[in-house]
Amino acid sequence: MFGLANPERFMRFTRPVTPGLWALAVALLAVGTWLSFTAPEDYQQGDTVRIMFVHVPAATLGLMAYAALGISSFFALVFRHALADAAARAAALPGAAFTALALFTGSLWGQPMWGTWWVWDARLTSVLVLFLFYLGYMALRASIDDEQKGARAAAVLGLVGLINLPIVKFSVDWWNTLHQPASFLTPGSSGLDPVYLPPFLTMLAAYGVLFSALWLTAIRTEVRRRRVLTLRARKALEA
């Protein structure tokens, strides 16, 4: 595992893995979409239950991507490891996109079910804060000309943002919110009807695999980009 911290070994290992992940993500998304639109409508929520199959995976991956960003930032800060910094940077854009999708699809689900597009309750607000952390991370990196200084400043922000993850997760337990509490794999809860498990789990797996493919591709791109910058700098020195 730690051997993959070496960029060359990482590139060699991920070269055959990445196309496989892309193919698996496309297959899972196709199957998940089919299952989502063949599942029966909910007796209370009607067809809006189908929004769950894109909303919950997006929210889950928004959180997981930030965990990846935060942990990578920790390794980049403590060990000054270039690959860890590349991993943190690579997780930011997909994570922000998944979080934005969670907010957007949640709003579309909330209007017919709660009667409102948005409410400033703990869950929704903490997810919005998560999205702002992503934007702040990317903006901070882009705003500092010295790439290394920008990476360090963004890594500190990335680490601080980790505090928000348990707040997002447990907000529905710690405060009264309009958002429903966790109902999947929670002991004692009514849980998800078994008929919705195949589409839900397939879409969750699809989003997870897609994020892995996006992340690995972006890390590989970042490794190449840095190599190009090094070669250009060397060429400029020789000239």
Next chain:
Amino acid sequence: MLDLDMTPYAAFVWPAWGVSALVLAALAARAVIASRKWKRELERLEKDQSATSDAADSNRPQVAQSAVGPKE
């Protein structure tokens, strides 16, 4: 059985799925395009570099090839 009739919630379900599909497709396209762009650029620079170092090597004096073996 495929059920595409979202009445009366079509205005909520289709935008949720449509925008999700668009965003995921855009993420994938951006990742692949960026990956190809930097891969091409790296290959070009590495080719340039090896050509330059070959040219530099050929200008230096060298003992008989049989003495040093084949170049790796």
